[in-house]
Amino acid sequence: MIKVSADQSILEAVRLLLQSTGRDIYYFDEETSLEHKVNREHLIALVASGFPAALSLKSMEAITPNLLSSTIDSSQTSLGFVMRWFISVFESLHDGVLIIDHNEIVRYINKSFERISGAVFSETVGRVLTEARPGAKLGSAVRTGKPLLGVRRKFGEIEYMTDMHPIIINGECIGGVTIARDITEIQQLQTKLSKYQVRYNDLLRQINKENTATYRFADICGNSPALHAVKRLAEKLANSNLPVLLRGESGTGKELFAHAVHLASARHEQAFVTVNCAAIPGPLLESELFGYSAGAFSGAKQSGKSGLITLAHNGTLFLDEIGDMDIELQAKMLRVLQTGEVQPLGSVNKMKVNVRVVAATNRNLEDMIRIGKFREDLFYRLNVSQVYIPPLRERVQDISVMAEHFLGQCIHPSFGKLELDAETLRTLERYPWPGNVRELENTIRFIANITDRTVITPDYLPQVFFQHRTLVQKEQTIKPDEAVSLKTMKHAAEKEMIVAALTSFGRSVQGKREAAKQLGISLTTLYARMSVLNIK
Numbered sequence: 080m081i082k083v084s085a086d087q088s089i090l091e092a093v094r095l096l097l098q099s100t101g102r103d104i105y106y107f108d109e110e111t112s113l114e115h116k117v118n119r120e121h122l123i124a125l126v127a128s129g130f131p132a133a134l135s136l137k138s139m140e141a142i143t144p145n146l147l148s149s150t151i152d153s154s155q156t157s158l159g160f161v162m163r164w165f166i167s168v169f170e171s172l173h174d175g176v177l178i179i180d181h182n183e184i185v186r187y188i189n190k191s192f193e194r195i196s197g198a199v200f201s202e203t204v205g206r207v208l209t210e211a212r213p214g215a216k217l218g219s220a221v222r223t224g225k226p227l228l229g230v231r232r233k234f235g236e237i238e239y240m241t242d243m244h245p246i247i248i249n250g251e252c253i254g255g256v257t258i259a260r261d262i263t264e265i266q267q268l269q270t271k272l273s274k275y276q277v278r279y280n281d282l283l284r285q286i287n288k289e290n291t292a293t294y295r296f297a298d299i300c301g302n303s304p305a306l307h308a309v310k311r312l313a314e315k316l317a318n319s320n321l322p323v324l325l326r327g328e329s330g331t332g333k334e335l336f337a338h339a340v341h342l343a344s345a346r347h348e349q350a351f352v353t354v355n356c357a358a359i360p361g362p363l364l365e366s367e368l369f370g371y372s373a374g375a376f377s378g379a380k381q382s383g384k385s386g387l388i389t390l391a392h393n394g395t396l397f398l399d400e401i402g403d404m405d406i407e408l409q410a411k412m413l414r415v416l417q418t419g420e421v422q423p424l425g426s427v428n429k430m431k432v433n434v435r436v437v438a439a440t441n442r443n444l445e446d447m448i449r450i451g452k453f454r455e456d457l458f459y460r461l462n463v464s465q466v467y468i469p470p471l472r473e474r475v476q477d478i479s480v481m482a483e484h485f486l487g488q489c490i491h492p493s494f495g496k497l498e499l500d501a502e503t504l505r506t507l508e509r510y511p512w513p514g515n516v517r518e519l520e521n522t523i524r525f526i527a528n529i530t531d532r533t534v535i536t537p538d539y540l541p542q543v544f545f546q547h548r549t550l551v552q553k554e555q556t557i558k559p560d561e562a563v564s565l566k567t568m569k570h571a572a573e574k575e576m577i578v579a580a581l582t583s584f585g586r587s588v589q590g591k592r593e594a595a596k597q598l599g600i601s602l603t604t605l606y607a608r609m610s611v612l613n614i615k
């Protein structure tokens with residue numbers, strides 16, 4: 080029969096402590112200057128085996144191999160030794176410990192308990208618990224024999240969580256132990272985290288708002304059989320997960336189609352991220368697309384940056400003007416399409432992404448492949464599902480529908496809804512529209528702004544229409560051997576218009592952008608025409 084002593088209740092407290100904290104305890108042996116990880120199983124076995132009669136030297140050896148052999152010579156000294164040993168373990172714990180006996184008198188509190196709860200050792204130990212600490216619940220755990228877990232308490236700025244256990248030996252409850260864990264830091268981190276979560280959600284909302292598609296197939300107007308056929312094909316492709324390559328001259332509506340494909344696909348609720356490959360210089364485009372890890376290059380943000388491909392995860396990545404992408408970057412983009420993985424610049428880690436690519440170009444990619452400016456493998460990967468949007472001059476039936484559509488968007492402050500007369504419509508239908516729908520849209524806006532009547536006549540059309548009319552008239556009277564000079568004349572007229580626009584808006588990038596807008600062509604086309612026509 081083992082005599083139950085108060086010391087033994089502390090041993091039981093150790094067992095509970097070790098069980099509930101689940102932490103490792105290390106013992107530093109000064110003689111050998113070695114650190115030993117205290118084997119929890121041995122400690123528990125030692126306590127459970129009864130004390131001191133059944134003290135197993137073998138299990139103690141696992142804890143203090145050198146000390147044991149020199150210090151323990153009788154069971155009484157070993158009791159004192161083990162007690163001191165455990166008390167020093169308690170004192171080094173970060174968690175607070177309070178122990179009461181079966182009379183609910185506080186037998187022990189450690190330093191951490193003083194710090195966490197504000198209790199003072201000399202005013203607490205030796206007193207009945209509820210007198211020393213009114214409101215304490217450990218007594219009820221002792222009386223019922225049932226633990227009370229996760230009780231939250233506060234002392235000043237410190238928030239702590241307590242677990243209360245009865246100490247039961249041989250079926251008899253001989254006291255109780257409270258383990259108090261300081262959770263202030265966790266609470267503060269949680270508050271910070273919820274603030275970040277709110278900020279993160281705001282940013283995510285903003286990102287998704289900025290990266291949403293706006294045009295549906297229903298918004299693409301036009302009545303020509305050619306446009307209907309293109310819409311039908313694009314609608315079918317939208318339902319697949321295939322990449323889509325939109326081709327056609329500048330201003331034909333490729334971007335509109337990219338939006339519509341996304342919105343008609345299963346990904347319509349996810350991000351639609353647009354990247355204009357012509358507008359961003361090569362190295363910058365790479366970091367925008369792929370992102371970079373912290374400190375990947377000088378000037379990189381300390382926190383690193385996630386790329387647009389990752390931003391489009393589960394959604395659609397629209398690569399506008401893909402023909403202008405650097406050949407090296409094309410290789411990287413192809414790898415993303417093949418592996419579904421992204422490796423940010425400067426990072427060794429790859430991330431899995433699920434992105435559908437829709438690309439667009441007005442360039443002749445086949446020619447570019449021939450001169451080594453576009454990768455054949457990327458071309459074949461994208462071109463499988465090609466959608467070609469014919470130029471406006473090849474779908475004359477769309478002109479009146481679109482003109483009405485754009486005119487309907489311009490309500491004049493004095494004349495309200497405007498109309499085009501038959502002659503004006505005919506003139507629009509005869510014009511070749513080098514800037515396609517964009518040019519038509521701008522023309523209608525121009526007319527709506529300068530008109531001083533409800534029904535618009537051809538006199539309100541921009542100058543370019545008269546130049547065109549003169550050219551056509553000349554063309555009709557021209558003899559075959561004069562054809563060469565006709566081309567020269569066309570070029571001269573075009574050059575004159577471009578120079579005039581550049582003179583009005585200036586030759587800065589912004590000026591060129593404005594000039595391109597006025598001419599109804601994209602900035603890329605403007606640059607291309609300037610180069611062909613030798614405009615400096």
Ligand SMILES: Nc1ncnc2c1ncn2[C@@H]1O[C@H](COP(=O)(O)OP(=O)(O)OP(=O)(O)O)[C@@H](O)[C@H]1O
Nearest residue numbers: 299300328329330331332333334335441516517601
């Ligand atoms: N079928 C259409 N219905 C209504 N608006 C259209 C249609 N096609 C084009 N547009 C309008 O014409 C303008 C040019 O279209 P978009 O930007 O989609 O052309 P794009 O082919 O992508 O040009 P670029 O190659 O220069 O980027 C836009 O303002 C667009 O809204």
